[in-house]
Amino acid sequence: MAGSQNGIDHRVSLLSQTQATVAVRDLWHRYDGPAGPWTLRGIDLELAAGELVGLLGPSGCGKTTLLRLIAGFERPSQGSVHLQQRPVAGNGHWLPPERRGIGMVFQDYALFPHLTAWQNACFGLRPGQDDSRAAWLLELLGLKGLELRYPHQLSGGQKQRLALARALAPAPKLVLLDEPFSNLDVEVRLRLRSELSSVLQVCGATGLIVTHDPSEALAICDRVAVMRDGELHQCATPRALVDAPASPFVGRFVLQGNLVPLDGPMHCLIGALEGDSPLPGSEPGPDEQLLLVDPALIRLQPDPQGEATVMGREFLGQAWQYRVQQGPCDLRVNAALALDVTRGTRCRLAFQPGAEVILFPQRIRLRANDPYAASGVPALRPMPPA
Numbered sequence: 001m002a003g004s005q006n007g008i009d010h011r012v013s014l015l016s017q018t019q020a021t022v023a024v025r026d027l028w029h030r031y032d033g034p035a036g037p038w039t040l041r042g043i044d045l046e047l048a049a050g051e052l053v054g055l056l057g058p059s060g061c062g063k064t065t066l067l068r069l070i071a072g073f074e075r076p077s078q079g080s081v082h083l084q085q086r087p088v089a090g091n092g093h094w095l096p097p098e099r100r101g102i103g104m105v106f107q108d109y110a111l112f113p114h115l116t117a118w119q120n121a122c123f124g125l126r127p128g129q130d131d132s133r134a135a136w137l138l139e140l141l142g143l144k145g146l147e148l149r150y151p152h153q154l155s156g157g158q159k160q161r162l163a164l165a166r167a168l169a170p171a172p173k174l175v176l177l178d179e180p181f182s183n184l185d186v187e188v189r190l191r192l193r194s195e196l197s198s199v200l201q202v203c204g205a206t207g208l209i210v211t212h213d214p215s216e217a218l219a220i221c222d223r224v225a226v227m228r229d230g231e232l233h234q235c236a237t238p239r240a241l242v243d244a245p246a247s248p249f250v251g252r253f254v255l256q257g258n259l260v261p262l263d264g265p266m267h268c269l270i271g272a273l274e275g276d277s278p279l280p281g282s283e284p285g286p287d288e289q290l291l292l293v294d295p296a297l298i299r300l301q302p303d304p305q306g307e308a309t310v311m312g313r314e315f316l317g318q319a320w321q322y323r324v325q326q327g328p329c330d331l332r333v334n335a336a337l338a339l340d341v342t343r344g345t346r347c348r349l350a351f352q353p354g355a356e357v358i359l360f361p362q363r364i365r366l367r368a369n370d371p372y373a374a375s376g377v378p379a380l381r382p383m384p385p386a
């Protein structure tokens, strides 16, 4: 089965096999027998030693399933999983979860309620194995002095630190984290998530963390793998995702951008674009072409004759984010706090001066038409490969 469908770019890192802590090759999975729907479809993913990779996607896209296949809680329908260049699942190979040497951290901590913090931290150690690493981890994670407490005597943040200490105590090469910060309040969540990569680094562990929060993934991960409907759309550094999203979905879900159809050659409902039509490359019909537009690059002007209507707004702290309806498009528009417009107000939309947008499916960067823009700047810029 091919790993590439629907024009989605499945290329992932070019890590050599010898460096990869985890390699997932053309992995397919379905739960309900041969007639059931595919939950994972042709996933290819490699994690280099010491990397922290985020697995990002909407609810139900298969993130936990991929983690369970790597951990060995499920057997893949097709494809293979390799740990440290050793096949552990697929193509006739099978290594049970307890022999894969993987640390796991779950959303609900999964601590043993009848064991103390110290006993929980040491749970994964073999009989007679040196427990000084568990003591070091409790100190590293700020739990020194709490060794004799039971989980119900710890705060949410302390429980999650303990779960991390327990996962890291046996010195695994790989730690899988399934939405580990979801049950924590904002302050603890921000503190713990910023500590995670340094703790993994000190421990020499590679991390794969599931999240459905794009800002979390972009903030802490070396690379982010974006999934949808069981497929991997893109795996890239946060910077590369922002600069060159591989699909409209990545632009919408990860970057929170607007998707606006072209309604004519080099034109959309927000305004005109620079450049010649037809565009170089493939030339699908206008209804297949979508522009990715950053909410900060749209201007909103109240105008009783305008074709757009303000549907609501959110306070972002430094700006408003307005929800604006024009025709079939529901757009997000960021505006200065000084622009105080109520729901139902008619308005007109335009591009901010110098705005750049990305055209799909060609993945070409285009400049919006702006009479005041400096001349001589090329209107078309090819995107780097995903």
Ligand SMILES: Nc1ncnc2c1ncn2[C@@H]1O[C@H](COP(=O)(O)OP(=O)(O)OP(=O)(O)O)[C@@H](O)[C@H]1O
Pocket (backbone or CB within 6 Å): 031, 032, 039, 057, 058, 059, 060, 061, 062, 063, 064, 065, 066, 212
């Ligand atoms: N044991 C199971 N048997 C049958 N279907 C399952 C099983 N576990 C998960 N699924 C289905 O597989 C799909 C992917 O589930 P999965 O838990 O991997 O998604 P997810 O991306 O982790 O979602 P969330 O972010 O909501 O946790 C869903 O449609 C789910 O209903």
